[in-house]
Amino acid sequence: MSRTHSSSNPHSTPAPHTPAPRSAPARRTLLLAASAAGLTAGAAGLSGALGAWGSPPRTPAAGPAAAPVPATRLSSRPSPPASLAPYTESTTLDSVATPRGGPGGYRRLAEGPGWQRLVREDLATAHAGRQERRRTLAALVQFTDLHLVDVQHPLRYEYLRAATASAWRPQEALSVVGALALVERVNGLRGAPSTGAPLDLVMTTGDNTDNNAACELDWFLGLMSGGKVTPDTGLRGHFEGVQSAGIDLYWQPGERRADADKRHGFPYLPGYLAAATRPLHSPGLNLPWYSTVGNHDFLPGGCWAPGDGWAHEIATGDRKLMSLPAGTGAGFWRKVTAGQDPKGDLFRTLLHQQRRPTRRVTPDPRRAPVTPEQYLRAHLDPRHTGPGPHGHGYTENSLDRRVRYYAFPIGDDVLGLSLDTTDLGGHYEGSLDETQFRWLERTLARAEQPYALVFSHHTSATMRNTRPDPARPGERRRDGAAVRALLSRSPRVLAWINGHSHKNAITPHPGFWEISTASHIDHPQLARVVELTANGDGTLSLFTTLVESDAPATTDLTDLGPRGLASLYRELALNAPGARTTLAGRPSDRNTELLLPTR
Template sequence: MSRLRSVADGLAVNRRTLLATAGAVSLSAGVGYALRPTDSQAAAAPAAEAPVASSRTAPTTAPLAPYTRGTTLATVATPGPDGPGYRRLAEGPGWQRVVRDELAAAAPGREDRRTVLAAFVHLTDLHITDTQHPLRLEFLRSHDPRAWRPQEALTVQGAVALVERINALRGAPATGAPLHFAITTGDNTDNNSRTELEWYLTVMSGGRVTPDSGDPRHHEGVQNSGLKQYWQPDAPLRDADKQRGFPHLDGFLTAAAREVLSPGLNLPWYSTVGNHDAMPLGCYGHGDPYLADFAVGARKLMTLPAAEARRLQDTLKAATDPLGAHLRDLLKAHARDLRPVTPDERRAPFTAAEYVRAHLDPAHTGTGPVGHGYSTANAEAGTQYYSFRVADDVIGISLDTTDPGGHYQGSIGTAQLRWLERTLRENADSHALVFSHHTSATMVNTRPDPARPTERRHNGDEVLALLGRHRNVLAWINGHIHRNTITPHRASDGHSFWEVSTASHIDFPQLARVIELSDNNDGTLSLHTTLIESAAPPRTDHTDLSQTGLAALYRELSLNRAGGTTGQEGDPVDRNTELLLKKV
């Protein structure tokens, strides 16, 4: 059976001791060594932020047993038959694990020899959404039905249900090892809004969230606008979605805005930035005062002719409007079509430094670590990348692949690329796990950073080449594409690693992923990946508008989203897997 040699033993002992003596706040010191990016090299965290757990403990002698309860190995929320109408979900059979040996041969008996090095949860693309925010593009739905999600009002309830599922896991699915940490790889918020950032951090760290902005007495978004192109859940209006079978739910909007209680993750957690966290609408660079004022103002555009919607969407896809000039001109041209809403300063966009400082706020420490990977050095330098110690022989590296110059695709600057190479070189005796928001294939935006106009930007192929030069790299773990995909990468010298992309938690099927790293003690390593759903039940009761009932409805609505992309769960080889690697 599997043996454990990682942070798990220290984590179990120290967390229990600290919780018993000083409460959860004592854990704010964090777990893992926060290696801080500076202009020279990554520096170890000061003693005040020393980890409460590390791998410097004796290996456990007790065998570990797999733990599949609550994972997609056991059951999966399964849609009813395809058809033109509204579909319901029910509990269906689980997905089997697939062994992938493209990069190394799978030797028999390895499950009885292996030593567990790390086990953690990867979640990505939560897209916590303030649906009443004035600076949103729901009106693109007149051209593209996918441009608006009817489930968006329930992102907080859905994210809390995911936290509840993670907390309920009593061991890693393949090995049974304790889970060491969780990491989210960006698009934690949807619209670079302070309301969304506060909600996201509270969901993750624990506390009460009221997912509402503007006038607290009534909803001021598209879902009570009387416009037939949007689902009007509380109204008798026969809107386009109700014609497809969407339910009429009295009290939905009131329930969606009610206070939500999050237990917070019971694991240390780390945060990575995505384009929706970094830029308004996930694609417009900061700098236009008109758009910043519009975000907190008293007007909102809810409808637009299809032809104009198509032109705006084309500029977004082609990245020809990185600072939102076209959007600004469009809003001004449609001044008479703007609807009144209650202004709210809490909806203001946030900068990169503000994003980092919000993570450092003691109110959001939860189980730690302080800053969730970010440091005061990040805030002072204007950077959002860092590294952290997972175990004695495993390092985690979190990149910032967003491009401040605008557009939703990514890249990294020369300074970060050099820091990445230096970090890998200085930790050559450690296995390396690299985390980012963008995938290698979506790092194609090399527009200059306005704050560093002379610095070159580097694409995904260049990052792949760099990772291929370092034999300690085992995996590049990311999100952004809202789809489960696992890709093998082979360097010219025979070194190989896996790229693991995990689906979002806003679009169906709303998944996260447990990842386990083990030494098979036969010249190979294994990465086990296991998908998990939220704790909400698959089957909904449309009369249940409780926090749990809304989380279940969140998943069902995402399934039925008009024009929604299918197949985001990926093929069987992209879901529950064992990924073999040669040990070097």
């Protein structure tokens, strides 16, 4: 039976104690040195920067003749010295952006009470005094489902909004500045919240991009490792997406007339689109970071198998479909969700039938779909190394062998394993190829480290797609149940950390915990800190702590600078019509201490 209880009040002041030292000092020294070197280089490039979030931008002149706008520079800073554990500041233990008022209409956010930490004893019993005995084995941050979006991309299917709320979200134009605010939050964390130990790394668990587009991948790598990021494609200074098309289905922020979203209370914000596409300068993370792939990173639209070039032709072309006749899209989307269009045949037919109402846009080769090989090569580009490691988990050997999974040491006692759960045969659910499944089995059996943390994009419940990979048509694929059983058989595995579902959920399985984290595009827009400790009493603890981006809880609608836009990103997501309201999960899926027996 599951047993869950609250820990002591997170706002109380516990008796101070000094966290026990790590078991891998030599490696930790190297990681910190690499991180410091990357941060120093980034800081040198930011001399003379504006304040932490810059000042509100001026709206560029409209039309093709708009003058280039300099990048807004953000100031990174070394994270402050770790305090005596635990601490709550800058986490959802302290405060959470909370809706004001009841349901109905456009709701504003304000700072609200934090979410307390709950102790979960589903797999082991908590013993008194473990706080004084525990030793930290690993501490990391998980980013998942950033969905950095080129909102002017011709392959986007916003016109299916009536069929699925995920087809278009009013907040999407701010995905880049929102992710930048998350980078700033992590850079400012004072170590791990529960133990005070230094953070080892950041791991992304897929859907880093949205349209499988080269421009989005470039934005993601620039945000994570540092550099100039311009979330704009096509003709600079001339927005050509659905939000400037005068179509009632979408929020038209620069027009006073009532559209579908303004009738829900969305604001009139002249200058919003110019501000949303303005160049930014990311300081990059001040921690090493690793990358895991998701279906939106490899599949056009996150759904369709790459193959004969149709997606490339549409993505880089000069026509964009922005609306459909009423009722046309619902049947099509039902077939997509049922897995009946893995190659995009129905999608191509739809676009062909609707060619007449398409609108002309400026073609841009940067919108081209990214192949798995190009995805890895971009990670290996020295421009994107940042604080390291070079390749962020991927290596030249990964390219040669055409594999997108790998193992890496988190510490002397903890092995990390990053899986590729995307099925290149198409559809948004995932699975593992047999070769990878056997590699996972062997790696867990032969590892030197006594403990392992497994990372993937898909959850165990969303790995039901065993369609053959076109490159390996005769190879069997393994579903989530098979992976779950394999991990349960391994005495090393403590947690399977993933995303995809856009919802916080923590599930006990025989021998390990499955930790699924909400996305950073849908409300409530969170990342998660995970800490592993040995408690010196026959148990281990996994601490999970959710963090919001470094943006004010309350939005100032007059502030179209990066900080104001990051705050607005969160508020728009809260109010997106049709958005799910359960993505924060239950209290036991948020800030927790998860007990395990020592193996």
